[in-house]
Amino acid sequence: xxxxxxxxxxxxxxxxxxxxxxxxxxxxxxxxxxxxxxxxxxxxxxxxxxxxxxxxxxxxxxxxxxxxxxxxxxxxxxxxxxxxxxxxxxxxxxxxxxxxxxxxxxxxxxxxxxxxxxxxxxxxxxxxxxxxxxxxxxxxxxxxxxxxxxxxxxxxxxxxxxxxxxxxxxxxxxxxxxxxxxxxxxxxxxxxxxxxxxxxxxxxxxxxxxxxxxxxxxxxxxxxxxxxxxxxxxxxxxxxxxxxxxxxxxxxxxxxxxxxxxxxxxxxxxxxxxxxxxxxxxxxxxxxxxxxxxxxxxxxxxxxxxxxxxxxxxxxxxxxxx
Amino acid sequence: xxxxxxxxxxxxxxxxxxxxxxxxxxxxxxxxxxxxxxxxxxxxxxxxxxxxxxxxxxxxxxxxxxxxxxxxxxxxxxxxxxxxxxxxxxxx
Numbered sequence: 486x487x488x489x490x491x492x493x494x495x496x497x498x499x500x501x502x503x504x505x506x507x508x509x510x511x512x513x514x515x516x517x518x519x520x521x522x523x524x525x526x527x528x529x530x531x532x533x534x535x536x537x538x539x540x541x542x543x544x545x546x547x548x549x550x551x552x553x554x555x556x557x558x559x560x561x562x563x564x565x566x567x568x569x570x571x572x573x574x575x576x577x578x579x580x581x582x583x584x585x586x587x588x589x590x591x592x593x594x595x596x597x598x599x600x601x602x603x604x605x606x607x608x609x610x611x612x613x614x615x616x617x618x619x620x621x622x623x624x625x626x627x628x629x630x631x632x633x634x635x636x637x638x639x640x641x642x643x644x645x646x647x648x649x650x651x652x653x654x655x656x657x658x659x660x661x662x663x664x665x666x667x668x669x670x671x672x673x674x675x676x677x678x679x680x681x682x683x684x685x686x687x688x689x690x691x692x693x694x695x696x697x698x699x700x701x702x703x704x705x706x707x708x709x710x711x712x713x714x715x716x717x718x719x720x721x722x723x724x725x726x727x728x729x730x731x732x733x734x735x736x737x738x739x740x741x742x743x744x745x746x747x748x749x750x751x752x753x754x755x756x757x758x759x760x761x762x763x764x765x766x767x768x769x770x771x772x773x774x775x776x777x778x779x780x781x782x783x784x785x786x787x788x789x790x791x792x793x794x795x796x797x798x799x800x801x802x803x804x805x806x807x
Numbered sequence: 808x809x810x811x812x813x814x815x816x817x818x819x820x821x822x823x824x825x826x827x828x829x830x831x832x833x834x835x836x837x838x839x840x841x842x843x844x845x846x847x848x849x850x851x852x853x854x855x856x857x858x859x860x861x862x863x864x865x866x867x868x869x870x871x872x873x874x875x876x877x878x879x880x881x882x883x884x885x886x887x888x889x890x891x892x893x894x895x896x897x898x899x
Contacts, residue, residue, distance in 0.1 A: 520868065567849075570845075578829055578846070581829040582829075584812065796835070797810065799835070
């Protein structure tokens with residue numbers, strides 16, 4: 486569903502002939518492929534970013550999975566099930582891309598389950614009502630698409646190709662979410678109030694999905710130079726706000742930001758200050774659902790251990806008798 | 808023991824070749840095919856799947872690229888445009 490700009494600072498400046506050739510290939514918009522020479526820091530940055538992105542997809546299945554059994558109709562249930570299956574698929578495309586850099590998926594999973602790896606802050610918020618499912622599709626997937634479209638042109642070939650598949654599938658997610666919110670907004674007063682409540686709770690966390698403001702973002706420079714990242718956090722955030730505010734107004738909803746106003750001269754929607762303390766608290770493990778999410782992942786992993794072992798034992802036995 | 812890695816190839820339509828799509832982890836070939844179906848063909852993208860153990864693939868080294876592929880660069884006579892055919896003859 487989405488990656489967050491959580492990279493750590495890398496100040497290495499490599500001036501070896503390989504590094505200069507590597508940068509020249511990047512500048513020439515060539516794609517870097519798994520066996521090509523690459524700076525160690527480029528490899529590390531990508532492993533971190535792609536695996537965090539994969540973890541986000543996998544953890545992102547949990548808040549929505551919460552509502553599959555309680556979807557209000559068969560149509561909604563089938564769509565939500567398909568969406569959650571897509572998130573699982575997206576996580577797997579991304580683990581597959583990360584593995585081309587020489588890491589084992591088991592190690593990446595271990596980093597998630599042990600709490601060493603990060604994933605998107607947004608999935609540490611609870612889904613309290615059915616309206617949250619619509620709002621997640623509309624806003625969270627909408628924000629994810631804004632982030633992911635530029636990644637389709639990322640300099641690392643396997644990541645870019647995985648993102649093309651993800652983006653192709655993600656647009657269904659956003660549309661089904663908007664349709665849910667639209668239906669609620671055209672429904673009873675109580676239903677519309679549910680939609681408003683969901684927007685009130687999700688709006689600010691969605692704006693945080695784009696990562697810290699450019700003024701405090703470590704590392705963007707290196708990622709930009711390597712064309713892993715092509716737009717700044719603030720640039721993408723503004724693009725998202727500009728696209729989303731009119732969609733919300735069409736629904737007749739009010740954004741929970743008294744400072745939101747359209748700037749005629751700039752042609753952009755101006756928004757109020759984001760509470761970055763909340764963002765940092767959620768990232769460092771103190772969001773409403775951090776513990777619950779990791780516990781759910783660990784339980785799934787542990788409960789599935791016997792299946793993995795049995796499958797391997799069966800395969801070994803088949804080989805022996807073959 | 809880690810679950811083996813398989814490369815997945817999908818043939819999308821009649822007449823097209825199988826194309827690399829990504830990889831899956833699976834204990835054996837049957838489960839690899841099932842996983843590949845679930846991961847890479849959720850929207851009718853495929854008419855046929857291949858799964859190949861990743862360690863069975865032999866790849867050329869990018870460092871050998873020039874040695875392998877550069878020699879054809881000068882062999883322009885392998886292309887049809889190298890040859891002149893008068894306009895009067897028409898399309899050939």
